Amino acid sequence: MDHPGQLVQYVLTGLSNGAIYALIGFGFAIIHNATGILNFAQGEFVMLGGMFTIFILSFLNLPLIPAIMLAIIFSTLVGILFERLAIRPLKNVKPLSLVIITIGASIFIRGAAMLIWGKDTHALPAFSGSNPLYVYGATIMPQHLWIFGITIMIIIANKLFFSYSILGKAMRACAYNAHAASLVGIDVKIMVLLSFMVSSAIGSMAGIIIAPLTMTSYDVGIMLGIKGFCAVIIGGMSSGLGTVLGGLLLGLLESLGAGYISASYKDAIAFIILLLILFIRPEGLFKQKATQRV
């Protein structure tokens, strides 16, 4: 061990990446719970968030905050289009077709992003400067604090929305039993659309807050998407605490693994964890085993 600050640094990096994974995982869970679809294009909304912000900043010369808001709106619009054009027209399709359609959407969005913005890597300026703070010998960028702050805010807002608002409760009702929900007057179609909106908005937010630290390009979506999926699988497909813990756990393991074992296998760690969880406990680490009714 070189110096104690290093460990703190790894933990810090791990936690901030983990927070991002958790947010992306939320996106998966929200759509999955409302529709039963696993949206393979989830990672692309993360990419869109960062890329739209950079594009708006440089072409429209807007200040940062309005640019971010506009970027989230744009990404959400893409989410709406996706749901309206590729998901809603489908009737009685097999899960396999949905996998293929969302994969198709994913590479379509990625390809379009490449054509529009090119293959270069872009950097988003940090939200509040880049003068680092020093804690126990570790360097904290102000952006790390933004990540933690915004993640906590989204987690709380998410919890409030699904527990207390009428819309959130209606979405949960659909997740539980779409037919029964429609009988009590909930418009299931609207709820599905809403789930795509919320999850593309959260995904793009994640992409925006991480972009100043890790840079972004047209193809970051796939890796971030799968890691978010890993987080939500650990958390048992919930948009709650389980997924937050899953994301943080994944982020920590990845960053410690990269630091102390091998940086080149950093990505492999996430995928090995993903496979292990799917093989051994596909219902997640924190959930009680329940017999599924056929």
Next chain:
Amino acid sequence: MIKEKRQILIFTLFALIVLLAPLFLKGSYFLNVLVFIGINTLLAVALNLLLGYAGQISLGHAAFFGLGAYVSGILTTRFPVDPWMALLAAALCAALLAFVIGFPILKLKGHYLAMATLGFGIIMYIFFNETVDLTGGPSGLSGIPNLRLGQLIFDNDRNNYYLVWVITLGVMLLSINLSQSRIGRALRAINDSEVAARVMGVNARILKVQIFTISAFVSAIAGSLYAHTMTFISPTSFGFNFSVELLTMIIIGGLGSMYGSFLGAAILTMLPEFLRVFRDFDIVIYGLMLILITMFMPKGLIGGLEALFKIVINKIKGGAQNVKR
């Protein structure tokens, strides 16, 4: 019985056209493209056995292709192993790996299976990239020897064409046979309703692992052929994008159809070859094709052609009857 005879006729025609094509094609550029179409057809057939017949998705099939290429490449460049033995070793290696991971991975269904195979594919890709001592890492592995049969060396496009296509046609024939048999029916039954298939006595778990293993075996043969005809391999050919490309081939061509595999492989191999403009557009087009074909043409182009053919036949028959009256 009539159906069976028609199938034999169609296959014989297809095989004849394929085997005679080089006599009419001048210039080795076309032959070169056709060699690649052959290798991609072999891969598409392998994936179709798994996805088209048994209904089990794999987003990591490029990994078996890569494993085949690397095992063959490493054995022949770093050890004094005969290329044919290397090809066999590569296929067995991939089959063994598929058999071992098949049991846990094929327990998963639908979305989860897709994610798990995707994860597996990326792990293998990272492995190809990072084990530099073995694979040469990102800069690749070169100097892989050609296959040879006695005096015949497979080092030019014409010879490679026959090498690849004889194997591909053979695998296509075996796959068609399989589809019209007890095992093929059991696989298609699993695809339609796994629960009902099991109640009828089909051991779905074992059968899925078997077909996954065979699919990996064939994919690795394709990988080995690729390595020995190209003589150079690098990880970029075996990444996630190529897995998606394979998926696109069989979706476009038609799930469960071996001729569809050929059609899909031919289209996806030629698009970027003939239209240089497509270089950067290709993934946008693949994405769009995946969505549109799944939505509007679930049986792919082959299914569409068959439907069109039937309409025409019925029109002609109907016309003939009218004349008789």
Next chain:
Amino acid sequence: MLSVEGITQIFGGLTALEDVSFSVTPRSITGIIGPNGAGKTTLFNIVTGLYTQTEGKVYLGEKNISFFAPETLAGLGLVRTFQNVELFGQMSVLENVMVGLHTKSKSGIFSCAFKLPGQIREEKTVREKAYRWLEFTGLVDEADIAACNLPFGKGRLLEISRAMAVEPQIILMDEPAAGLNSRETAGLAELIRKIQDLGITIVLVEHDMELVMDVCESIVVLNLGKKLAHGTPREIQEDKAVIAAYLGED
């Protein structure tokens, strides 16, 4: 022939079946009836190995078949049909029945791929046998139609032909008359008796009381996961607890 002993099934705290025991005599027709949610289909799913019961045992003859997989049970001659008709929709009617003959044939992947002589011979007998089962239910004319294009009533018949192809000792039918018109139901009653004449034991879950009282020799009544009564149709019709349960529900 078939007996269940103390079957209990709990789904995440909810008790679907509680200590259910009864047995079925060989070559008999037994009906399982009860109001919705009584646990009839759950019981079928346990017996056929699709669910794992929380407690209890299932016997086929002398053999303890608790926790056997569905495919193993098919090999032992226990087969079922489904409430919602689970056909292989993309396959032809004939092929559906040929899948039923899976356990009666044994060519492996290699002999199938290489079309070895043994496989060709076996394929021929499988095809002939499958035609015979289509004749049995009267579906020969539909042999080459894709199963998903069959009208509902004929789909039910196909499911029965497919199950018969397994050459079962015992067949479990989950609501075979649901969705059938009265003429089709009459045909079904006849078919059920024809199956019994082949020496096969039949258990059916059914809501159509007329059919149940007509064909069944013995009836088990389930209510709220518990066995309420077991007897002949006459005994059941006069049973006070059964009447109360049915009237109470209405």
